[in-house]
Every structure is written in C-alpha cells, then in structure tokens.
Amino acid sequence: MNVFRLAGDMTHLLSVIVLLLKIRTMKSCAGISLKTQELYTIVFLARYLDLFTRYYSFYNTVMKLVFIGTSVCIVWYMRYHKVVKQTYNKDQDTFRHYFLIPPCLLLALLVHRSFTVMEVLWTFSLYLEAVAILPQLILLQRTKNIDNLTGNYIFLLGHLFVLPPAMLSDLVVVIDVMNYLSAYRAFYLVNWVYRFFTEQHKARWIPWLSGLVQTALYADFFYYYIKSWKNNEKLKLPA
Numbered sequence: 001m002n003v004f005r006l007a008g009d010m011t012h013l014l015s016v017i018v019l020l021l022k023i024r025t026m027k028s029c030a031g032i033s034l035k036t037q038e039l040y041t042i043v044f045l046a047r048y049l050d051l052f053t054r055y056y057s058f059y060n061t062v063m064k065l066v067f068i069g070t071s072v073c074i075v076w077y078m079r080y081h082k083v084v085k086q087t088y089n090k091d092q093d094t095f096r097h098y099f100l101i102p103p104c105l106l107l108a109l110l111v112h113r114s115f116t117v118m119e120v121l122w123t124f125s126l127y128l129e130a131v132a133i134l135p136q137l138i139l140l141q142r143t144k145n146i147d148n149l150t151g152n153y154i155f156l157l158g159h160l161f162v163l164p165p166a167m168l169s170d171l172v173v174v175i176d177v178m179n180y181l182s183a184y185r186a187f188y189l190v191n192w193v194y195r196f197f198t199e200q201h202k203a204r205w206i207p208w209l210s211g212l213v214q215t216a217l218y219a220d221f222f223y224y225y226i227k228s229w230k231n232n233e234k235l236k237l238p239a
Contacts, residue, residue, distance in 0.1 A: 009063060016070045023077050028087040031143060034078045035097035035135035041071040042101070043132060047125035050118050092142045095135035104128040113206065126210040133217055 023029050048064040055061065077084045108124035 013063065013066060016067065016074075020070050020074050020077075023074065023084060027081075027083045029078045029084050030087045030089060031139070032078065032088075033093050033095075033136040033139045034075065034088060034090075035093055035095050036132055037071065037074050037078060039097055039100065039128060039132035039135070041068075041075050043125045043129045044068045044071050046121045046128070049121055053118070089139065089143070093135060093139050095138050097135050100128065100131050100134070104131070111206070123206060126207055130210040130213040131217070133214065137217065 019032075023032070044064075044067045048068055051061065051064050051068075078088055079085060104127040105124050107127050108120050112120055112123040
C-alpha cells in the first residue's frame with residue numbers, strides 16, 4: 001500500500017468517525033441527508049461482503065468493519081434516536097434515493113470485470129458511491145447557507161495535523177454533513193495516478209471513471225467554497 005492510499009483511507013475514516021461523534025455528542029443531525037447516509041451504508045455492505053469469504057490482512061478487515069459499523073450507527077441515530085431524529089430535516093431531504101439503486105445494479109450486471117457475485121456487488125458499490133452524494137448536495141442547495149468554519153473543515157480535512165488545537169476544537173464542534181466532501185477523494189485520485197505509473201497491471205477504468213464522476217459532483221461545492229473564502233463571505237450555494 002502506498003502513502004497516498006493510506007492517507008486517503010485515514011482521511012476518509014476520520015471524516016466518518018467525526019461525523020458520528022458530532023451526531024452523538026451534539027444530539028443533532030441538522031443539515032445531514034439521511035438519504036445519502038443510507039446509500040453509503042448500502043455501498044459499504046455491498047463492497048465488503050467478501051469480509052466473510054476472503055481474508056486479505058488485519059488492516060483490511062478492521063477498515064471494512066469500521067466503515068460498515070459507523071455507517072450503520074449514523075443511520076440508526078438519524079432514524080431511531082429519540083432526540084437526534086427530531087433534528088432531521090425530513091421536509092427538505094426529499095430526494096428519492098432508492099431510484100438510484102436499480103440503474104447502478106443494472107449497470108454493474110452489464111459492465112464489470114468478471115461475472116461473479118462478489119465482483120458484481122463490488123462494481124455496483126462503485127457506481128452507487130459515485131452518485132450517493134446527490135441527496136446531500138440537493139439538501140445543501142435547499143438550505144443554501146453553510147457555516148464557513150464547516151466549509152473550512154471540509155476543505156482542510158486532509159491537513160488536520162497542521163492546524164492548531166484551538167481550531168481543531170472549533171471544527172469538531174461545527175462539523176456538518178459535508179465531511180464526505182473531504183480531501184480523501186483527492187488522495188485517492190493521486191493514488192490512482194501513482195499506481196498507473198508504478199504498477200504493472202491493466203488499467204482499472206471502472207473505479208477510475210466512477211471516482212471521476214464522484215469528484216465532478218464535489219467540484220461545484222469546492223468552487224463556491226473557494227469563491228466565498230477569497231471574498232471573505234459566508235458560503236452560499238446557488239438555488
């Protein structure tokens with residue numbers, strides 16, 4: 001495993017854990033799309049079913065268990081916790097997310113590396129992950145305003161270790177749903193480029209294209225983040 005993959009894994013893991021801790025400690029999920037969190041849960045369950053049939057390494061097993069466990073916990077808090085569920089923006093989080101599942105599954109059945117159950121599920125998880133953020137982006141566009149400190153957290157999440165403790169404390173307090181738009185995707189993109197030039201294997205164009213689609217969906221948010229930061233104004237997304 002190269003350093004870029006490790007950095008991507010750790011940044012992704014940190015964003016999920018901090019989101020869960022934010023919900024648990026603040027007893028609030030305001031601004032967070034349950035639809036997106038449910039899609040991510042399906043993504044992790046489909047991708048990591050080989051956990052029960054194939055062993056790669058201790059690191060691999062632990063990461064799979066943590067991603068599945070944290071995603072299930074987030075959904076549970078938002079659906080069933082008696083306090084947290086009262087803060088959920090149900091009236092604004094109306095994207096029909098389950099409509100995304102059939103086309104992703106159909107595409108996985110048609111376009112895959114090999115026609116086996118695990119490979120089709122793995123490919124399905126890539127396609128679904130690429131569009132899982134859509135309900136969240138739509139929810140953000142409906143609410144329009146995002147706290148700039150939250151935006152800073154999203155943009156700087158990949159560089160947490162160079163921030164002063166006081167800022168880290170503030171970031172944890174105000175972290176909002178967009179942690180999934182963190183720098184982990186950038187690390188994974190660099191990882192793909194690195195592996196393309198250093199490893200002897202066929203181009204893995206399915207995960208590459210899926211990742212590029214996912215990154216493209218994030219690009220709009222980052223554009224408005226940089227614009228608001230440059231103008232020193234509150235981050236606002238267009239209607």
